[in-house]
Amino acid sequence: MPATEKAAGALLTIGELAAEIGRPQHILRYWETRFPQLKPLTRAGNRRYYRPDDVALVRRIHHLLSQEGYSIRGVQRLLADEKAARGKGRAEELRAIREALAEALDADG
Missing domain, CATH: 1.10.1660.10 (Multidrug-efflux Transporter Regulator; Chain: A; Domain 2)
Structure with missing residues (x-):
């Protein structure tokens, strides 16, 4: 190198x-x-x-x-939109995990 x-x-x-x-x-x-x-x-x-x-x-x-x-503003919007989409995907993933855990607890109880 x-x-x-x-x-x-x-x-x-x-x-x-x-x-x-x-x-x-x-x-x-x-x-x-x-x-x-x-x-x-x-x-x-x-x-x-x-x-x-x-x-x-x-x-x-x-x-x-x-x-x-x-433009600078266009890139700012694009990056903000991508961040929001990632956040939404994570929220949906956490919601699914929460529901699965709730179902597992109901099945045990």
């Missing part, structure tokens, strides 16, 4: 991630203000380190904005 490559799952600095997607660092800092899901680790001197989930989100935001033609 060359010295410039990092292991999969390694934290990336804002400079490394900005270079990877071909955007300036200030754009990533701006996206942090527009997408609350994007929360890199900050260390001494306010240095940002992006975890693998953050890197995937930045790549996705970049793709949606530059390749798919979404």
